[in-house]
Each structure stands twice: as C-alpha cells, then as structure tokens.
Amino acid sequence: MNATAEMNRWIRFTPAQRVARFAVYLGMVAAIVWALKTIEVIPEFLYDAPAQVVDMGARMWPIDFAHFWPGIWPALVETLHIAAMATILGLCMGIPVGFLAARNATPFPWVNHAARFVLVATRSISTLLWALFFVAMFGPGPLAGALAIAFHSIGFIGKMFSEGVEESNRGSIEALQAAGATRMQQIVMGYWPMVLPTFWSVALFRWDINVRESAILGLVGAGGIGVALNSAIDLLQWDRVSLILLTIFVVVILIEIIVMQIRRRVI
Amino acid sequence: MNAVTRADFFQPSIWKRLGYALLVVYVIYAAATLGLSWERIERGVGYGAKFLAGFFPPSFTKSDLIPGLLESLQIAFLASLFGTLIAIPLSVLAARNLMPAFVTWPMRVIIILCRTFHPVIVAIIAVKAVGFGAMAGVIALTVASVGFVGKLLAEAIEEISKKQIEAIRATGASFMNTIIFGVVPQVMNRFIGFVAYETDSNLRHSTIVGVVGAGGIGGTLFAAFQRYDYDFVAGISIAIIALVMLGEAIQSYVKRVFR
Structure with a gap:
C-alpha cells in the first residue's frame, strides 16, 4: 500500500x-x-x-545645436550609408554561407562544419576588431567601416538563414528533385521562396543593428558619426558629445519605427 | 476561347523591378560616396596579404593574455547578473497587460534608452564616470543587458495567456502571488533563453569594451595592434573565438537542460 x-x-x-x-x-x-x-x-x-x-552633465549642457550643420550631418549620412552598404554586402556573403551550413540544402557534413565554423568565427570577431583590420588594409574611412560591419554580419545572417532553410518543408524540394532539378535549381526555386520571409526579417533586423554598430566605428577611424564623437571626446567638447548622442538616439528610434512599420506591412 | 496565356503566371511585377533598379542605383551611389574603387581594393588586398603574413605564427605566450581574458569573463558574468536583476522588475512594470499606462511608459522609455546606445558608447561615458578599469565595463554591459532582457521579457510577458492570470486572481491571490504563479511559469522558458543569449552577447562585447579603456582583453588587443604586434593580435583573436565558441556550447547545453 x-x-x-x-x-x-x-x-x-x-x-x-x-x-x-x-x-x-x-x-x-x-x-x-x-x-x-x-x-x-x-x-x-x-x-x-x-x-x-x-x-x-554640467559640461554637456547646453547642447551645442549650432554644430549640427555642417558638423554632424555629413557624418550622419555617412553612417547611414555604411550601415546600408554593410547590410547589402553582408546579405550577399552571408546567404551563400548559410545555405552551405544548412544540412538539408548541402548534404556534405564537412562542408556544413566548415561553413558553421566560418559563421561562428566571423560573429566572434567584433565589429571594432574587423574595423581595425580593414583600416590597416584600406586606410581610415567609411570603406573600412562598411567592410567591417559586413564581415561581422555574415555570422548572424548565415546562422538565421541556415536555421530557416533547415526548417523548410521537404515536400516541395522532393517534388523538384523528382522533376530532375539540379541542386542550384532546388535552391533557387525550392528553398528560396520558402525562406523569403526569413530574408526580409533578417535583412531588416540586421540593418537596425548595423546602424547602431556603425556609430562606434569612428573610434578606430573607420568613418561615420563615431569619428565626430571620438574627436569631440578627445577635445573635451562635451556639449558636442551630447549633441552627437542625441542625434544617434533620434536616428536609432526613427529607424526602429521604420522597421516596425515595414515589418507590419511586408511580413 | 480566350485562354490565359502562359506568360501571365510569371509576369514580374513592375514595382518589384523598380525596387531592384532603385537598389542598384543606390548601391552604385553609396559605393561612390564610400570611396570604393578597384585600385583601392587591389592595393588593400596587397596590404592585407602582408598583414596576414604578420599573423603567423600566432603568439600566445605574452603574460597579459590570460588576465585579460579572465577580466573579460568577470565583466560578462557580473554585467549579466546585474542587468538581469534590474531588468526583471523593470519588464514587469513595463508590461502593458499588468500595469496601467502611466507606469509602463516611463519604464519603456528607460528600456529604450538602455537599448539605443552601443555598449562601447556607454563604456566611454562610464569610463568618464568611474575611471578606467573593469568597473566601467560592467556598468556599460549592465546597461546593454537591461535594455535587451527588459525589452524581450516585457514582450514575453505581454504575450502570456490572460486566462491563467484570471484563474489565479479568482482564488484571491495577491499581486505578488499572481506574478509568481501566473506569470513566471509562462515566461520562464523564454526568460532562460534570453539570459543565456544575453550572457553570450556580453561575453562578445566584454572583449571589445577595453578599446575605450573599460577593462578586459580589448585593451590588450588594441595596444598590441598599435604596436604592430600582429602575431599577438592573432593569438588574442584566436583566444577570443575559442572563448566565444565555448560560451556558445555552454549556452546550448544550458538551453537543453532547461527545455
């Protein structure tokens, strides 16, 4: 009992x-x-x-708004260009690696492992470190910054993509295989339409992150609003520092709103 | 017999084409403003090759490698702890299904403020406030953690099922009891996921906040870079990759344990 x-x-x-x-x-x-x-x-x-x-706080006030034009505006535009180009470039490099890392799209385990290693390695090296490398290669400027963020994004984009591809439906792929489609055709006509929502959400999400990241690149001389921030801090112009921080804040919030609106309409 | 012609099924939309065209125009324009040109790339690749040659063989023997890595780990752990402790009450107060609007709005603003700035920018401010060293790194990453965990946890709480809350309220439970027995069980799994991800992300960021003097391996790395000590740079980079990969392995183990 x-x-x-x-x-x-x-x-x-x-x-x-x-x-x-x-x-x-x-x-x-x-x-x-x-x-x-x-x-x-x-x-x-x-x-x-x-x-x-x-x-x-006392030194940051009053904010030096007069400096915005023409001191901050060009740097801000450069930051946005860096972020957009880096996102496009990162997608171009990350998506193929993502397909290579997906076990169902690429049925060679050693290719999967190699691709996964690339994804982890690019992600672990931070944007600033990539920026240091590219500044040493291409000299200071926005080009180094865009490449740095693009390479750092490979990991995130590729990981999201390989997960999206691995979750996709077998049925339509089998139908394509039965019709005699080559591997490339299977990817373009089979997997790609299925991961298109993933593509949009990853692209938007990464763009949002990249804008934030591109604001710090200037610390190592890789262009964008960070250059202005860095020189303002070095020159102890705290009223300009507060202006730059405010600018970054407003831009990030605006972009978050834009991303939210696009997400609501497209996805 | 007006049969639908075959081509109609695959007619690309005008808007899509216009979108692609705009994208191409933008890429060309932006590439021009970024100063992208073939000769520059060629020259850069040449430097890059020289640069890579300097990486080999990577050096792990310098004495400041291990202390730097350990300090990064300390920063990551403490920032995750403090960030999570602050984020929990904040996200409960920011959840619109539990609290009235006049409470959620200030909390949401705090969370947004914490999320907006990159940890490195917060680290610059923190270094000014508390001086060089690991303390500034902990503060910077704590702020980032509050923003991240706070936002996701608040969203998770807003998505919970109302029925269980009502059932627990119907038994006469106090507010704290409603939270503990109605809300916590519904968000626990996702919360563990957020914290694991946050710790992982803090580990990554703790390796760079040193660039602005906020402690960790980043300072060592930056100094090695400026000394053209490239074999040590390679050694540190490999160590960071190994650390982050180890962190990811532990993260996935923890997630599996708590599934």
Whole structure:
C-alpha cells in the first residue's frame, strides 16, 4: 500500500535532469562568486564617481545645436550609408554561407562544419576588431567601416538563414528533385521562396543593428558619426558629445519605427 | 476561347523591378560616396596579404593574455547578473497587460534608452564616470543587458495567456502571488533563453569594451595592434573565438537542460 503510493508519486524531473540542473545552478553561482571576489575595482575612482557624473552633465549642457550643420550631418549620412552598404554586402556573403551550413540544402557534413565554423568565427570577431583590420588594409574611412560591419554580419545572417532553410518543408524540394532539378535549381526555386520571409526579417533586423554598430566605428577611424564623437571626446567638447548622442538616439528610434512599420506591412 | 496565356503566371511585377533598379542605383551611389574603387581594393588586398603574413605564427605566450581574458569573463558574468536583476522588475512594470499606462511608459522609455546606445558608447561615458578599469565595463554591459532582457521579457510577458492570470486572481491571490504563479511559469522558458543569449552577447562585447579603456582583453588587443604586434593580435583573436565558441556550447547545453 505504502509502496504503491511511493511509486505513483509524480516527480517532475528524472534524476539525470535534476543533476544537470543542479550543475548549471552550481556553475552559475560559482562563476558569479568568482567574478565578484576577483574583479579589480579601484576604490579611489569610485568615490568621486558622483562628482564626475555631475561634472559631465554640467559640461554637456547646453547642447551645442549650432554644430549640427555642417558638423554632424555629413557624418550622419555617412553612417547611414555604411550601415546600408554593410547590410547589402553582408546579405550577399552571408546567404551563400548559410545555405552551405544548412544540412538539408548541402548534404556534405564537412562542408556544413566548415561553413558553421566560418559563421561562428566571423560573429566572434567584433565589429571594432574587423574595423581595425580593414583600416590597416584600406586606410581610415567609411570603406573600412562598411567592410567591417559586413564581415561581422555574415555570422548572424548565415546562422538565421541556415536555421530557416533547415526548417523548410521537404515536400516541395522532393517534388523538384523528382522533376530532375539540379541542386542550384532546388535552391533557387525550392528553398528560396520558402525562406523569403526569413530574408526580409533578417535583412531588416540586421540593418537596425548595423546602424547602431556603425556609430562606434569612428573610434578606430573607420568613418561615420563615431569619428565626430571620438574627436569631440578627445577635445573635451562635451556639449558636442551630447549633441552627437542625441542625434544617434533620434536616428536609432526613427529607424526602429521604420522597421516596425515595414515589418507590419511586408511580413 | 480566350485562354490565359502562359506568360501571365510569371509576369514580374513592375514595382518589384523598380525596387531592384532603385537598389542598384543606390548601391552604385553609396559605393561612390564610400570611396570604393578597384585600385583601392587591389592595393588593400596587397596590404592585407602582408598583414596576414604578420599573423603567423600566432603568439600566445605574452603574460597579459590570460588576465585579460579572465577580466573579460568577470565583466560578462557580473554585467549579466546585474542587468538581469534590474531588468526583471523593470519588464514587469513595463508590461502593458499588468500595469496601467502611466507606469509602463516611463519604464519603456528607460528600456529604450538602455537599448539605443552601443555598449562601447556607454563604456566611454562610464569610463568618464568611474575611471578606467573593469568597473566601467560592467556598468556599460549592465546597461546593454537591461535594455535587451527588459525589452524581450516585457514582450514575453505581454504575450502570456490572460486566462491563467484570471484563474489565479479568482482564488484571491495577491499581486505578488499572481506574478509568481501566473506569470513566471509562462515566461520562464523564454526568460532562460534570453539570459543565456544575453550572457553570450556580453561575453562578445566584454572583449571589445577595453578599446575605450573599460577593462578586459580589448585593451590588450588594441595596444598590441598599435604596436604592430600582429602575431599577438592573432593569438588574442584566436583566444577570443575559442572563448566565444565555448560560451556558445555552454549556452546550448544550458538551453537543453532547461527545455
């Protein structure tokens, strides 16, 4: 009687699941405790932080709106060009890699693995690091910036694409195969129409991210509004810094609204 | 016998063609403004080859590689912790199905402000406020985490089913009990996904905030770059890729455990 009650007791997780969960919790706590205990904080810097913030705020006000034209506007336009070109270029490079990484579109495991490695590697190297590379190659300027963001986007675009392709419906591909379509034809006429919604959402999402990213490229000399930001900070012109930050804020919000509107209508 | 002609099925729309044409025109125009030209690319590729040659063999032996990486890890962990702790109450307050408009609006503005600026820009401000070092990096990435987790969690809460909330309210549960037993079970899975993704993203960003002096491996990397110490740059880059890949593996394991 007692034994059957014991056997019928409902337990949510198997012992293995419980051990795995416990391991994750333990790992999280251990990581945080380790980080808190060993992180290097310089207390002298912390004491005057409030004073520094107040000082910065005071220097940022009033905002130097007069500097917007012709100081900021060209840099802003350049930033938008960088973001748009980088998105287009990133799509051109990321989509083929995405198809190569998808197990159903490319049935060669070693090609999949190689493509996946490319996706992870391009994503792990941050935009700024890519920008450093390309500035060394092509010299400072927006070209290096556009290439940097484009290469960094490959990973994200390709990953989203390969997931979209792997989730696509087998039926129409089999129909194409039965009709004798080549692999290229299967991709163009079979997979592509199915991943078209993915394409639009990835393109818009990435464009949105790229505008934000292109605002920092100037720190390493790769063009855009970041150049203006960097020189304003170096020259301690905090009233211009606040103007640039405000400009970035407004542009990012505008782009978010545009993306939302397009998403609502197209997808 | 006016049969539909075959061509009609595949007639491309005028608007689509116009769109593509506009795209091509824009690309040419933008490429011109970016200063793209063949000779520049040719010259650049030449430099690039020299540059790549400088990468080999990658050097891992410099003493500041490991401390830098560990500091990046510290920044990523702490920023994820603080960011998540701040984002949870913020997103509950920002969810329009739980709170009245006069509460959600200020919260949404905070979340949008946190999301707008790239962590590196926030890091510049943080360095000005608390000085060089890991602290500034933690602050910068905490702000980014609040924006990211806050937005996604608020959206997740807004999408939950109203029925379970009503059932729990009908039992006379207090507001906190409604949250714990009505909301949390419905968003827990997605929340874990967001936090895992956020930690991953913080790990990536913690490797670059050092460029502006906010701690982590980025400072070492930037310094090596400016010293033309390219074999060390290659070593650091490989170490960062390995770290991020490890992070991604752990992330997918954690997601599997909590599925």
